[in-house]
Amino acid sequence: MKKNTPQILKGFRDYLPQEQIARRKILEKISIVFERFGFVPIDTPALEPLELLKGKIGEEEKLIYKFKDLGSRDVALRYDLTVPLGRVMGLNQDLPKPFKRYQAGNVWRAENTQRGRFREFTQVDADIVGSSSIIADAEVIATIKSAYQALEVGDVVLKINDRRLINLALDELAIPKSKHVAFMRWLDKLDKIGEKKVIDGLKSDGIKPETFKAYEDILKSKEPEFFKDLFSMLKDLGVEDIKFDPFLVRGLDYYTGTIFEFVLKSNTEFGSIGGGGRYDGLIGSISGADMPAVGGSIGLDRMFAALKEAGLIAPQTAAEVIVLNLDAELVGDYLRIATNLRDSGLDCEVFYEPSKLDKQFRYAEAKNIKVAVVYGKDEVKLGKAGLKDLEKKSQVLVDLENLATEIKSMLW
Amino acid sequence: MKKNTPQILKGFRDYLPQEQIARRKILEKISIVFERFGFVPIDTPALEPLELLKGKIGEEEKLIYKFKDLGSRDVALRYDLTVPLGRVMGLNQDLPKPFKRYQAGNVWRAENTQRGRFREFTQVDADIVGSSSIIADAEVIATIKSAYQALEVGDVVLKINDRRLINLALDELAIPKSKHVAFMRWLDKLDKIGEKKVIDGLKSDGIKPETFKAYEDILKSKEPEFFKDLFSMLKDLGVEDIKFDPFLVRGLDYYTGTIFEFVLKSNTEFGSIGGGGRYDGLIGSISGADMPAVGGSIGLDRMFAALKEAGLIAPQTAAEVIVLNLDAELVGDYLRIATNLRDSGLDCEVFYEPSKLDKQFRYAEAKNIKVAVVYGKDEVKLGKAGLKDLEKKSQVLVDLENLATEIKSMLW
Numbered sequence: 001m002k003k004n005t006p007q008i009l010k011g012f013r014d015y016l017p018q019e020q021i022a023r024r025k026i027l028e029k030i031s032i033v034f035e036r037f038g039f040v041p042i043d044t045p046a047l048e049p050l051e052l053l054k055g056k057i058g059e060e061e062k063l064i065y066k067f068k069d070l071g072s073r074d075v076a077l078r079y080d081l082t083v084p085l086g087r088v089m090g091l092n093q094d095l096p097k098p099f100k101r102y103q104a105g106n107v108w109r110a111e112n113t114q115r116g117r118f119r120e121f122t123q124v125d126a127d128i129v130g131s132s133s134i135i136a137d138a139e140v141i142a143t144i145k146s147a148y149q150a151l152e153v154g155d156v157v158l159k160i161n162d163r164r165l166i167n168l169a170l171d172e173l174a175i176p177k178s179k180h181v182a183f184m185r186w187l188d189k190l191d192k193i194g195e196k197k198v199i200d201g202l203k204s205d206g207i208k209p210e211t212f213k214a215y216e217d218i219l220k221s222k223e224p225e226f227f228k229d230l231f232s233m234l235k236d237l238g239v240e241d242i243k244f245d246p247f248l249v250r251g252l253d254y255y256t257g258t259i260f261e262f263v264l265k266s267n268t269e270f271g272s273i274g275g276g277g278r279y280d281g282l283i284g285s286i287s288g289a290d291m292p293a294v295g296g297s298i299g300l301d302r303m304f305a306a307l308k309e310a311g312l313i314a315p316q317t318a319a320e321v322i323v324l325n326l327d328a329e330l331v332g333d334y335l336r337i338a339t340n341l342r343d344s345g346l347d348c349e350v351f352y353e354p355s356k357l358d359k360q361f362r363y364a365e366a367k368n369i370k371v372a373v374v375y376g377k378d379e380v381k382l383g384k385a386g387l388k389d390l391e392k393k394s395q396v397l398v399d400l401e402n403l404a405t406e407i408k409s410m411l412w
Numbered sequence: 413m414k415k416n417t418p419q420i421l422k423g424f425r426d427y428l429p430q431e432q433i434a435r436r437k438i439l440e441k442i443s444i445v446f447e448r449f450g451f452v453p454i455d456t457p458a459l460e461p462l463e464l465l466k467g468k469i470g471e472e473e474k475l476i477y478k479f480k481d482l483g484s485r486d487v488a489l490r491y492d493l494t495v496p497l498g499r500v501m502g503l504n505q506d507l508p509k510p511f512k513r514y515q516a517g518n519v520w521r522a523e524n525t526q527r528g529r530f531r532e533f534t535q536v537d538a539d540i541v542g543s544s545s546i547i548a549d550a551e552v553i554a555t556i557k558s559a560y561q562a563l564e565v566g567d568v569v570l571k572i573n574d575r576r577l578i579n580l581a582l583d584e585l586a587i588p589k590s591k592h593v594a595f596m597r598w599l600d601k602l603d604k605i606g607e608k609k610v611i612d613g614l615k616s617d618g619i620k621p622e623t624f625k626a627y628e629d630i631l632k633s634k635e636p637e638f639f640k641d642l643f644s645m646l647k648d649l650g651v652e653d654i655k656f657d658p659f660l661v662r663g664l665d666y667y668t669g670t671i672f673e674f675v676l677k678s679n680t681e682f683g684s685i686g687g688g689g690r691y692d693g694l695i696g697s698i699s700g701a702d703m704p705a706v707g708g709s710i711g712l713d714r715m716f717a718a719l720k721e722a723g724l725i726a727p728q729t730a731a732e733v734i735v736l737n738l739d740a741e742l743v744g745d746y747l748r749i750a751t752n753l754r755d756s757g758l759d760c761e762v763f764y765e766p767s768k769l770d771k772q773f774r775y776a777e778a779k780n781i782k783v784a785v786v787y788g789k790d791e792v793k794l795g796k797a798g799l800k801d802l803e804k805k806s807q808v809l810v811d812l813e814n815l816a817t818e819i820k821s822m823l824w
Contacts, residue, residue: 006460006461006463006464006499006698007461007499007503008457008460008499008503009457009459009460009461009481009485009487010483012457012459013457014454014455014456014457014500014503014504015454015455015456016454016500016504016507017452017453017454017513020452020453020454020455021452021453023455024443024453031436035731035759036754036757036758036759036760037754037759037760037761038730038731038734038759038760038761038762040429040432040433040730041429041432041433041436042426042427042428042429042432043426043427043432043435044426044427045420045421045424045425045426045532046458046489046518046520046532047421047424047477047520047531047532048418048420048421049418049419049421051418052418065459065481065482067479067480068479069477069522070477070522071422073421075421077458087418087419087420088426088428091419091420091426092426092428095428096775096778096779097775098764100730100761101429106458108458108459110481110482119459120457120458120459128764131764131765133764133765135743135747135762135764136764138747139762139764142751146754232744233743233744233747236743236744236747236748236751237747237750237751238751286418318450318452318512319447319450322450331547331645331648332644332645332648335547335550335645335648335649336648338649339554339648339649339650342448342449342558345448346448347447347448347449347450348448348449348450349449349450349512350450350547350551352510352540352543352545352547352548352551353543353545363508363509366508367508
């Protein structure tokens with residue numbers, strides 16, 4: 001490395017081929033599932049007017065990347081994909097509703113990197129705008145769940161709660177509206193800091209400690225009736241392993257109804273691998289037209305980390321075949337052979353430099369390539385080519401016109 | 413639209429479903445071709461240290477989006493995908509070489525929007541780092557060309573030249589090194605401003621007007637010998653319609669050898685739909701290790717515009733099937749029917765609100781959905797469901813267990 005060469009920015013990552021191939025496949029699988037449920041993709045800019053992002057997400061607003069552009073406009077890198085969706089709905093009021101869109105895109109947050117957090121990550125969101133039907137809630141949840149099944153991440157548990165139910169309990173406990181947010185913030189920390197510290201926290205905010213237990217009792221008593229329809233619909237959509245969690249609140253300020261999160265059954269410690277909820281006020285507050293909405297999000301990078309931890313990211317192959325370079329005079333033949341193999345649907349490389357065979361084999365191995373085509377003066381005379389299986393180290397001689405067929409039989 | 417609602421930033425675009433579905437398909441097709449040639453994907457951050465981007469791209473550097481982040485670091489939105497590749501090569505010196513990578517990603521340039529330019533656009537780049545072989549040049553060109561074929565954009569013409577050949581001529585004409593860049597900049601404008609203005613421009617920079625013609629003569633006389641090997645390799649790779657263009661120079665400062673561009677044969681006015689060249693110094697200047705490189709780039713947005721202009725972007729379907737909502741009591745049935753159809757591989761929506769049928773049909777039409785499942789009290793009694801072909805307006809009654817099969821026969 002050259003001295004003083006600029007490094008990658010803290011909190012940012014490169015994805016090298018092994019990882020990026022896997023990420024692309026994950027993204028493709030999620031897209032297929034989302035489209036299966038009738039969601040269609042949109043894309044929005046990385047930069048938005050700062051004004052759009054302000055006052056939407058609560059205290060995390062301080063993490064927004066913001067600056068003045070060359071025209072002195074206040075701009076910001078998008079923090080999530082939901083607020084831009086509000087802008088899109090405002091600018092395109094003629095979109096047929098409910099508008100079911102998904103979006104895969106990066107978001108940026110100036111997180112504290114010392115806690116292992118990243119500042120750029122990829123989210124895949126599915127949202128339904130313009131329906132207040134509970135069927136929409138059920139469908140969003142089933143969509144996210146189906147994506148996990150397609151990704152074969154193993155069993156997942158759906159944790160569910162409802163902001164309306166929480167508010168009902170807080171009203172019943174006569175906790176003033178001004179303290180609702182504080183109450184929920186402490187609840188949100190239960191997994192991390194434990195019951196005792198949550199109760200201490202409530203006390204520090206002037207909330208009676210006994211409300212903690214009372215809150216749990218109220219929610220548990222109301223749960224069966226409250227979730228009857230939603231749980232029945234989820235069952236009809238094939239969603240199992242549902243766990244009502246009175247302490248699930250989710251961070252964002254804008255949720256107004258159903259809230260949910262998915263965790264890995266085999267590794268609940270790993271935490272949320274996705275979630276979402278109903279937010280009936282946000283889109284209208286941006287677009288100016290009242291539009292109820294419900295949505296869910298899969299964090300691609302957390303998903304990727306989970307799959308990696310579970311050993312489910314297989315080593316990836318670059319090309320399937322390499323045409324070795326034995327003789328500079330035969331380059332034309334190598335290129336024609338490669339063209340034929342590619343036309344027959346094989347991913348194929350040609351080795352460019354006429355290096356020692358040893359070096360060429362090492363390159364093929366390093367790249368996980370399965371088959372090498374060996375074609376030198378001897379093979380030309382025979383009108384055949386050698387095919388080397390780079391795993392089994394075996395080699396066969398094959399007529400040139402049968403090359404593609406033979407390679408496919410070796411690969412598949 | 414609400415008063416004072418933030419708009420989209422000037423020079424930026426949203427992609428609504430019709431367009432985004434098409435863009436996704438274009439990107440997928442390009443990826444398949446690039447992998448066919450042995451390129452593997454990587455991804456890099458949107459933000460880079462400003463220092464990395466400085467001094468690499470010439471006068472266009474002023475278009476870089478730059479700012480200080482919360483930690484007072486000078487950062488910038490990436491301007492292209494080539495400079496970040498240099499950083500990746502520096503940080504990962506153990507990558508097997510030649511390293512053949514592709515990257516699809518957005519880049520940002522604060523262009524003048526009054527000339528119809530955009531400030532965020534998607535590039536798809538394929539580069540080979542670590543080989544000075546001319547085979548690599550030929551393969552990059554064939555890769556890009558094959559992508560156009562896969563996209564069915566119609567016939568394309570390859571325009572080709574070489575910076576080494578240009579330098580040879582400039583030396584022969586005794587044009588001082590200090591004026592090479594100026595000479596090339598005027599040449600680059602030939603298509604836009606015509607020969608007369610180019611010659612005037614050369615004069616204004618103190619270059620004799622007769623050098624223009626002399627330059628053309630020298631290049632044309634040297635062409636056959638100079639490009640013999642490359643053209644022969646391109647032929648072996650199936651690349652036809654090659655046009656040597658002595659006035660092709662390409663804007664970027666860092667090219668050192670082969671340079672090329674593709675234009676549509678039926679619409680050369682449309683301008684470049686992609687191009688690239690050899691740049692042997694750039695990667696080394698960033699990574700510190702000498703690494704020759706050659707690469708090409710397809711501008712996804714220009715590609716998309718070209719396909720649209722040629723009428724090759726078909727209207728896109730969202731879901732294929734919609735389950736209509738005739739009776740609130742049957743919602744469970746609708747969800748189970750939808751789940752079965754999705755499991756059988758059909759993209760399926762459920763209508764959430766129990767609205768008038770009229771409204772539901774209008775929604776389905778607006779979204780280009782092909783088939784509607786009609787299931788009300790009458791159909792329940794019969795144990796059948798109605799299937800309405802929304803284009804032909806015809807309807808049939810089908811046993812529930814045959815729904816998926818019947819719909820597929822209607823769609824395909």
